[in-house]
Amino acid sequence: MIFVLDAGNTNIVLGIFKDNDLIMECRIGTDAKRTSDEYGIQVLKLFSHNNINPSHIKGVIISSVVPNIMYSIEHMIRKYFNIDPIVVGPGVKTGIxxxxxxxxxxxxxxxxxxxxxxxxxxxxxxxxxxxxxxxxxxxxxxxxxxxxxxxxxxxxxxxxxxxxxxxxxxxxxxxxxxxxxxxxxxxxxxxxxxxxxxxxxxxxxxxxxxxxxxxxxxxxxxxxxxxxxxxxxxxxxxxxxxxxxxxxxxxxxxxxxxx
The missing domain is CATH 3.30.420.40 (ATPase, nucleotide binding domain)
Incomplete structure (x- = not known):
């Protein structure tokens, strides 16, 4: 399963893909004051509510227009999923x-x-x-x-x-x-x-x-x-x-x- 995150100014949209099927989509509020642990607890609760096993996540990708939350989001992914996320930006292949x-x-x-x-x-x-x-x-x-x-x-x-x-x-x-x-x-x-x-x-x-x-x-x-x-x-x-x-x-x- 692939975990995708789109961090906007108001909400962070989370999605889980199993093969090519989007099996979870939800939103949490964007908050620059929130720590990586606070984000991690929120995300794990959403996973539990949707019957998603975090250990089944094999890859993570993030896009963001809010630079000041990126440390917390990236650190959350590394700490709670033990994965280095791909961050959309310079050097990432897009095909356009x-x-x-x-x-x-x-x-x-x-x-x-x-x-x-x-x-x-x-x-x-x-x-x-x-x-x-x-x-x-x-x-x-x-x-x-x-x-x-x-x-x-x-x-x-x-x-x-x-x-x-x-x-x-x-x-x-x-x-x-x-x-x-x-x-x-x-x-x-x-x-x-x-x-x-x-x-x-x-x-x-x-x-x-x-x-x-x-x-x-x-x-x-x-x-x-x-x-x-x-x-x-x-x-x-x-x-x-x-x-x-x-x-x-x-x-x-x-x-x-x-x-």
């Missing part, structure tokens, strides 16, 4: 060509998503990841990672309204039935959700045009992340939601580097 001005500055999660989507779909791609930040990535058919767009995430936008406007409440991120709403809460929900759908479709349409100008065929648009389904319901440009794209990408990169 990063065309960023400085490849070191591409977030590990964006690389992992690009690897998974390229391997699965084998066509020009736009990949949208709805995380703490929302990222849009462009990948050519032959696997060139061209770059993309980074926007404030949906939850960041909602929290900003609550924190910066004295009379506006904190809201649940759900889609109201109509755009024109008759209460403060539903009006905020309308602005956040429908506004974000419009933002996504506009950015994707511009990215599609630029990719086609480079000689690529019509790109396939795949979305992932916690709020992908909410936005995809009304988006005119998202072709497919792939909730476990990042975990799939980690598994693929592990296979490329396990030797």
């Amino acid at each position: 060509n990063i065309k960023y001005d400085n490849p070191k500055f591409v977030g590990a999660d964006r690389i992992v998503n690009a690897v998974a989507a390229h391997e699965i779909y084998k066509r020009p791609l736009i990949i949208i990841d709805f995380g703490t930040a929302t990222t849009f990535c462009a990948v050519t058919k032959k696997g060139d990672y061209l770059g993309g767009v980074i926007c404030p995430g949906i939850k960041i936008s909602a929290d900003a309204l609550f924190e910066k406007a004295a009379k506006l409440p904190r809201i649940e991120l759900v889609k109201p039935k109509k755009v024109i709403c008759k209460s403060t809460v539903t009006s905020m929900q309308s602005g956040i959700v429908y506004g974000y759908i419009g933002q996504v479709d506009y950015i994707v349409s511009k990215m599609k045009r630029e990719l086609i100008e480079l000689g690529e065929e019509e790109p396939f648009v795949v979305a992932t992340g916690g709020l992908a389904k909410l936005i995809a319901q009304d988006s005119e440009t998202i072709d497919e939601v792939s909730p476990f794209l990042t975990l799939e990408g980690l598994k693929i990169i592990y296979e490329k580097n396990k030797e």
Whole structure:
């Protein structure tokens, strides 16, 4: 079994692959103050709850956009699993060509998503990841990672309204039935959700045009992340939601580097 971890700014997503099957997926909060032992106890409890024997883990791979938790996470893996983890970064084989001005500055999660989507779909791609930040990535058919767009995430936008406007409440991120709403809460929900759908479709349409100008065929648009389904319901440009794209990408990169 392979243990994969994707450490984001809000959550760390954990996955267990048995052969090619994802048999466990869960999340824990990202906390820079947590020690390796605290992370270890949490992880072992999740393993026990899901009937996973830690001794059956044969390999571990980590991607992270949070540098200040990496010591605790890596030390936890070495202490509790007796394995040196693969960490996605410079020197790790991915199978894609990063065309960023400085490849070191591409977030590990964006690389992992690009690897998974390229391997699965084998066509020009736009990949949208709805995380703490929302990222849009462009990948050519032959696997060139061209770059993309980074926007404030949906939850960041909602929290900003609550924190910066004295009379506006904190809201649940759900889609109201109509755009024109008759209460403060539903009006905020309308602005956040429908506004974000419009933002996504506009950015994707511009990215599609630029990719086609480079000689690529019509790109396939795949979305992932916690709020992908909410936005995809009304988006005119998202072709497919792939909730476990990042975990799939980690598994693929592990296979490329396990030797």
